[in-house]
Amino acid sequence: MTEDKTRPSIMVPTGNLDNVDDLPEVSDQLAHELATIQQAAKKIAIIGSRNLPITHQQIIETLTYALVVQGNTIITSGGSSGTNAAAIKGAMKGDPQKLRVILPQTIGQQPSDVQDQLIGIPNMVEHPDRAMMTLADASRICNREIIDECQQMICFLSHTSGTLHKAVGYAEETHKVVTTFYLD
Numbered sequence: 001m002t003e004d005k006t007r008p009s010i011m012v013p014t015g016n017l018d019n020v021d022d023l024p025e026v027s028d029q030l031a032h033e034l035a036t037i038q039q040a041a042k043k044i045a046i047i048g049s050r051n052l053p054i055t056h057q058q059i060i061e062t063l064t065y066a067l068v069v070q071g072n073t074i075i076t077s078g079g080s081s082g083t084n085a086a087a088i089k090g091a092m093k094g095d096p097q098k099l100r101v102i103l104p105q106t107i108g109q110q111p112s113d114v115q116d117q118l119i120g121i122p123n124m125v126e127h128p129d130r131a132m133m134t135l136a137d138a139s140r141i142c143n144r145e146i147i148d149e150c151q152q153m154i155c156f157l158s159h160t161s162g163t164l165h166k167a168v169g170y171a172e173e174t175h176k177v178v179t180t181f182y183l184d
Helices: 019-039 056-068 083-094 111-117 135-149 162-173
Strands: 043-048 073-076 099-102 151-157 177-182
Touching: 043 056, 043 083, 043 135, 043 162, 056 073, 056 083, 056 151, 056 177, 073 135, 083 099, 083 111, 099 135, 135 162, 151 162, 162 177
Parallel strands: 043 073, 043 151, 073 099, 151 177
Antiparallel strands: none
16 A cells, blocks of 8 residues: 655635735735734733623633733723623733733723722723713723734624724734634
């Protein structure tokens, strides 16, 4: 019996290669993303929906804990439930020094249960300059600030989450490594 020692072929798409001027930019972008993924410690933004079942919150908490234990810094926002709350819990269990919480407004504007959760976080940023904004407007600005500080973003959202889709688009435009988990 003879064994076939040929290697399997790899198909590389060659469609739309008319403009070779774009190739170095794409190549540089892919190289940058690969280098970011391979870094030992990164700044990872975790944002997402507030309306999550407890099982999803537990998964996010566990993921965040594992990322922090590996040496990554987590950047998120405040929240009494959902993605941000789970990310905060996981990071606090792993290493509170590896957590950065950026609030859309001030801690005093947060509901009391959120204020309680934020006690003891050593690296928290408030924005009193946004105190007169609606929470929706302040949150959009906050998401951009979080994305600007990270190298990689993980987003938990549904297909109807307009604000989060815009945040994902902004992260992609600014060449962040983006992972999206759709919850519906």
